[in-house]
């Protein structure tokens with residue numbers, strides 16, 4: 001084969017170049033969000049010099065950042081006046097219903113951890129202690145809890161459509177974080193009350209969010225470690241969302257057993273998370289999510305929904321079924337009824 005034929009037959013290297021520089025775009029977005037650029041430009045378009053003066057940043061560097069943001073579709077640029085794009089206006093301006101800026105702040109907090117992936121793969125240990133964002137560091141804990149809330153408001157609209165809690169009055173939300181899902185269910189079912197169990201630092205921020213959502217009378221945070229806490233019994237439904245990705249398979253089975261004990265016969269167990277297909281190799285987002293959890297939780301990773309369904313069946317649940325959330329959400333649920 002000639003050199004020209006060899007080159008022509010080679011795969012396109014573009015995906016490698018795009019992957020190896022993907023952090024450029026990520027950090028451009030996260031930095032703009034951290035600096036408050038979208039809130040500023042939502043007030044009206046500005047020149048780079050005016051943005052730099054308002055943010056207290058360097059004018060030349062700010063111009064480079066604004067050009068990159070515009071190239072990524074985060075800003076528009078009309079004759080040197082920069083303004084928010086429709087995408088940024090919908091999701092990156094504080095106070096908008098779809099606001100995701102807190103979720104981005106949490107990703108920003110975890111950005112440095114990804115630089116320690118090789119170490120985590122060598123040792124199997126996380127790069128940051130999970131306690132940092134579940135109570136130890138108050139700013140990072142707020143980013144984490146409000147970030148979960150931002151995301152849950154969007155994801156929750158799909159969740160309440162997938163889970164039927166009609167006629168059920170008592171919901172236990174294990175590792176419920178802000179309690180957003182419990183609050184959305186409570187808004188949907190006026191006779192439903194929910195108990196949200198989470199670590200004390202998270203529960204305190206979560207209680208603020210529940211009060212803001214106007215359902216504090218029926219959604220109560222109980223500070224506690226679900227590994228050791230006595231879970232309240234006689235529940236009509238138990239929700240375990242976003243928890244399995246931080247626990248081993250053995251511990252997930254244990255939690256399913258404890259959820260069964262907390263449920264009345266006929267009670268519903270709902271387990272929601274990012275799951276892989278059987279075998280763990282697909283879909284791509286879930287495999288990367290597993291690495292993110294490796295970096296941020298002692299037993300972090302990702303499980304397959306087929307395994308979770310088998311664990312529930314083994315624990316005596318019936319009518320066990322898995323469902324994907326509507327695209328583009330990467331989440332799936334597995335739900336079943338206590339026999």
Ligand SMILES: C[S@@+](CC[C@H](N)C(=O)[O-])C[C@H]1O[C@@H](n2cnc3c(N)ncnc32)[C@H](O)[C@@H]1O
Pocket residue numbers: 134148152174175176177178179197198199202224225226227240241242243246
């Ligand atoms: C990814 S968040 C999921 C929050 C919420 N359920 C959701 O789906 O949006 C995992 C939650 O588990 C909580 N958590 C982790 N370890 C815990 C423990 N040992 N006891 C109680 N909560 C815990 C974290 O504080 C966090 O709120």
